[in-house]
Amino acid sequence: MRLPDWQTRFSRFGQERARAPFVWGTNDCCMHAAAAVEAITGTNPMAAFESYGTEAGPRRKALRRLLRQLDKVGGLQALVTAHMGEPIRPVMATVGDVVLVRNEGRELLAICNGVNAMGPGRDGMVSLSMQDALAAWRV
Known part of the structure; x- marks a missing residue:
């Protein structure tokens, strides 16, 4: 459920991430989506993505674990569906x-x-065409 002030929180999220570069485990697509959902709702239904760590060794292990999980469940769409419901x-x-x-x-x-x-x-947030979207999940 979205918070009453979700629009302000979502705007702040966008401003904070506008120039944040891509970094595995900090600002990759999964972390980006998880942070946006948390800004809007106050909760993170994709908390499993939060285990990357900050040092190179643990981050690599967590990424390998995530990739194994993606293979096990059938890809990124299946993994997000498991955390956020049907697309x-x-x-x-x-x-x-x-x-x-x-x-x-x-x-x-x-x-x-x-x-x-x-x-x-x-080098920061990029705009992608919704025409290239394959699935979506309600927040």
Whole structure:
């Protein structure tokens, strides 16, 4: 359930992440989506993604664990579905919903901003076309 002040919290999230570079375990697509959901709802249904660690060794182990989990459940869409429930059609996504997007041949998580999906990029948040969305989850 969204908090009464979710729009302010979501706006603040966007401002904080606007120039944050992509970093595995800190600001990758899973961490980005999890942080956005937490900003909007106050809870993180994807808390399993929060185990990357901050040092290189533990982070690599956690990433390997995440990749094994992705293989085990059938990919990123299945993993997010396990944490957030059944997906909706991307055309039904509204501001703040989590979106699975195909970009440059890879699947990644982003957040719907109404027209596009926003996700972490090399030098900060990037805008991705909702036309490339494969699935979405209500927040």
